[in-house]
């Protein structure tokens with residue numbers, strides 16, 4: 001079983017609603033350090049101070065990074081290993097709803113580029129243990145036709161497909177890096193502020209249970225500990241995370257939301 005204790009992670013979108021809980025979960029499971037990558041630095045110092053109070057000094061490194069700028073991302077990976085000495089886990093969490101081009105660039109293209117950087121260059125070289133791990137944050141909207149946000153849905157289907165393909169064991173044999181996906185359902189964050197006007201009426205008409213961000217933080221640890229390479233996990237309706245299985249009744253359950 002993968003052990004978070006002593007590991008170093010990079011989390012993108014770390015200052016967002018879900019990102020903050022992912023970071024807290026890693027630190028509360030005795031991670032050695034977490035590099036917090038985010039475009040938004042407004043509350044970085046405050047967030048780091050609260051983590052220091054809760055988990056002790058020198059556990060985090062904030063790096064202002066636009067995930068769509070690969071050179072910027074490469075610089076951040078280097079700073080992370082220079083600072084902490086190792087790198088074991090990369091969580092691609094940055095994501096938006098809104099401008100179509102940015103949705104594809106941030107949610108899918110950047111996630112693929114960062115995964116490749118982690119998979120081929122960093123995790124095989126800098127992990128402390130036998131395995132490195134990449135966790136890609138998808139969405140339940142990446143598992144069924146989520147009519148409320150078609151472009152976001154397309155980007156997240158791409159995340160799931162890419163994660164399963166890179167998570168094939170033929171790749172694992174070469175790198176000993178696991179690649180897994182975690183798909184949250186509706187979660188209480190600021191992301192819905194980006195919903196374009198036309199789609200807002202569908203949001204109002206849909207009965208979505210909104211969970212608290214802590215649920216996704218707990219789900220991350222479950223996936224890290226129990227997940228097999230290429231597996232896709234769901235964290236929704238405040239339930240413990242469970243693995244998505246195309247062959248089981250999971251898909252019809254999700255499709256019930258489609259009207």
Ligand SMILES: NC(=O)c1ccc[n+]([C@@H]2O[C@H](COP(=O)([O-])OP(=O)(O)OC[C@H]3O[C@@H](n4cnc5c(N)ncnc54)[C@H](O)[C@@H]3O)[C@@H](O)[C@H]2O)c1
Pocket residue numbers: 012013014015016017018019037038039040065066067068093094095096106137138139140183184185186187188189190191
């Ligand atoms: N909240 C939900 O209901 C929900 C459901 C399913 C999936 N998700 C996914 O969870 C992830 C986190 O979303 P959230 O709900 O916490 O949203 P959020 O808006 O609270 O946080 C997103 C974070 O990403 C950062 N970010 C945006 N663009 C960036 C860029 N170019 N470079 C670096 N950082 C950037 C933002 O500054 C922000 O801190 C996303 O991938 C989202 O698609 C969220």
